[in-house]
Amino acid sequence: MDTESRTEALAQRLADSGLRSTPQREVVYDVLLKKRDHPTADEVFARVKPELPTISLATVYNCLETLVACDLVRAVNIERGPTRYCPNLQPHAHFHDVKTGRTHDIDLPPEVLERVQAVLPAGYTPASVEITFRGSACAPLDATGQATKS
Amino acid sequence: MDTESRTEALAQRLADSGLRSTPQREVVYDVLLKKRDHPTADEVFARVKPELPTISLATVYNCLETLVACDLVRAVNIERGPTRYCPNLQPHAHFHDVKTGRTHDIDLPPEVLERVQAVLPAGYTPASVEITFRGSACAPLDATGQATKS
DNA sequence: ATTTGTAATTAGAATAGTTCTAATTCTTAC
DNA sequence: GTAAGAATTAGAACTATTCTAATTACAAAT
Numbered sequence: 001m002d003t004e005s006r007t008e009a010l011a012q013r014l015a016d017s018g019l020r021s022t023p024q025r026e027v028v029y030d031v032l033l034k035k036r037d038h039p040t041a042d043e044v045f046a047r048v049k050p051e052l053p054t055i056s057l058a059t060v061y062n063c064l065e066t067l068v069a070c071d072l073v074r075a076v077n078i079e080r081g082p083t084r085y086c087p088n089l090q091p092h093a094h095f096h097d098v099k100t101g102r103t104h105d106i107d108l109p110p111e112v113l114e115r116v117q118a119v120l121p122a123g124y125t126p127a128s129v130e131i132t133f134r135g136s137a138c139a140p141l142d143a144t145g146q147a148t149k150s
Numbered sequence: 151m152d153t154e155s156r157t158e159a160l161a162q163r164l165a166d167s168g169l170r171s172t173p174q175r176e177v178v179y180d181v182l183l184k185k186r187d188h189p190t191a192d193e194v195f196a197r198v199k200p201e202l203p204t205i206s207l208a209t210v211y212n213c214l215e216t217l218v219a220c221d222l223v224r225a226v227n228i229e230r231g232p233t234r235y236c237p238n239l240q241p242h243a244h245f246h247d248v249k250t251g252r253t254h255d256i257d258l259p260p261e262v263l264e265r266v267q268a269v270l271p272a273g274y275t276p277a278s279v280e281i282t283f284r285g286s287a288c289a290p291l292d293a294t295g296q297a298t299k300s
Numbered sequence: 301a302t303t304t305g306t307a308a309t310t311a312g313a314a315t316a317g318t319t320c321t322a323a324t325t326c327t328t329a330c
Numbered sequence: 331g332t333a334a335g336a337a338t339t340a341g342a343a344c345t346a347t348t349c350t351a352a353t354t355a356c357a358a359a360t
Contacts, residue, residue, distance in 0.1 A: 020356080022308065041346080056310045061347070075230070080318080082346060083230045093266075095274055106269055115265050116243075116281060119256055124245055126283040131266060133276040170327075172337065191317080206339045211318070230347080232317060 006033065013070045027051045028063040032073060032087040038094075038103045040082035078103060078132055093131035104137065156183065163220045177201045178213040182223060182237040188244075188253045190232035228253060228282055243281035254287065 010029050011021035031047040032039070039047070045060045064085055067073040074086045078096045084103065086094075091113050093106040108131065116129060160179050161171035181197040182189070189197070195210045214235055217223040224236045228246045234253065236244075241263050243256040258281065266279060 020307070022355090024309075054310085056312095058311075058348085059309055062309075077227045077230055080225070080227055080233045093269060095270065095276070098277070104274075106271070106274075108269060112265055112269055115262055119243060119258060119262055120245065120283065121256070124254075124256075124283065124285065124287045126245070126285040127248070128284045130280075130282045130284070132280045132282075133270065133274065134278045134280070135274065135276040137274045170336070172326090174338075204339080206341095208319085208340075209338055212338075 003030065006030070010072065013072055014066075017070050019066060019070070023052060024048075024055055024059050025063045025066060027055075028060060029067060029072065029087070032067075032085055036087060036105070038076060038084040038086050040084055042082065044085065076103070076130075078134075093133065095133045095135070095137060097137045098134060099136045106133070153180065156180070160222065163222055164216070167220050169216060169220070173202060174198075174205055174209050175213045175216060177205075178210060179217055179222065179237070182217075182235055186237060186255070188226060188234040188236050190234055192232065194235065226253070226280075228284075243283065245283045245285070245287060247287045248284060249286045256283070 006029070007021070007026050010026060014021050014025065027048050028044060031044055031051075035047070041057070041060055041064060044064065045055070045057050048055055048060060064073065064075075068075050068085075071089070072087065074088070076084045076086050076094060078084065078094060086105070088105050091108045091110070093108050095104045095106050096102075097104070113129065116131070117126060120126065156179070157171070157176050160176060164171050164175065177198050178194060181194055181201075185197070191207070191210055191214060194214065195205070195207050198205055198210060214223065214225070218225050218235075222237065222239070224238070226234045226236050226244060228234065228244060236255070238255050241258040241260070243258050245254045245256050246252075247254070263279065266281070267276060270276065
């Protein structure tokens with residue numbers, strides 16, 4: 001999706017919640033989509049600044065909160081420390097590499113998600129599930145440069 | 151397990167890591183086992199204080215960190231906010247009730263754990279997995295007062 | 301076009317949770 | 331009993347986030 005249609009989609013989602021599209025919200029969302037490495041609010045701030053030099057950190061927090069409320073972004077708390085933000089809305093797990101500190105998205109097939117949900121006793125109705133692995137990744141890559149599935 | 155044998159088991163585990171058993175470590179571990187409600191460091195501090203009135207918050211943090219390092223306790227970060235501590239070492243998921251703010255342990259059958267691990271591409275070797283549900287629980291109870299399995 | 305009300309942004313102060321520091325106390329081995 | 335290292339302590343420092351109050355931007359009604 002190009003930047004313009006992204007921006008329109010964002011405007012639509014915001015409007016659905018009775019909120020306005022603003023340059024700040026657009027740029028914050030854009031930097032999240034551009035580099036999907038689960039940045040912290042501070043990191044987002046640093047990436048947005050060149051584009052909007054007068055933006056404040058408080059606004060970055062506000063924008064991120066807004067995007068999370070509109071279900072355009074997920075807030076991820078993998079470990080004690082700053083919250084990280086993830087614009088991947090597909091069902092996925094996170095692999096947190098303790099060596100590099102990086103977090104990778106791991107695609108989550110629907111049947112696994114279902115199987116996991118099924119462990120809940122009656123009456124527990126989950127709004128969301130978060131699956132996080134912790135360890136070290138030394139994934140071999142296939143011809144396309146993608147991590148191969150075991 | 152009674153308190154004495156618990157204390158011995160703790161002493162053993164600490165010794166295995168070249169660490170000493172101390173009254174502070176014992177009492178911190180005891181309060182975690184006594185009320186398994188995923189308390190924060192502050193809450194642990196409050197519960198330990200009557201027993202050891204001179205203990206400091208820093209020591210509570212130190213003890214918790216030590217217990218986590220010895221694999222006797224899990225540190226849980228469900229959402230932004232204070233880290234919570236969980237002495238349940240069985241494989242289990244967490245259900246975070248957004249209404250009450252409480253977190254329940256959900257037993258995790260081995261085959262589900264395996265199925266979840268299997269989503270990882272080759273080369274990703276997880277040291278641990280954390281599965282967290284978020285939602286609201288209004289679990290019906292069976293005759294024994296336990297939540298019934300769906 | 302102007303006004304008016306509301307939404308959003310801003311800078312900086314305040315807060316919460318945790319970690320660090322340096323001094324003291326407790327243990328253990330000699 | 332002494333020396334060396336481990337653990338504890340109080341408080342300062344630090345980090346991430348939220349709050350506050352003032353300002354700016356915007357949209358609707360006039």
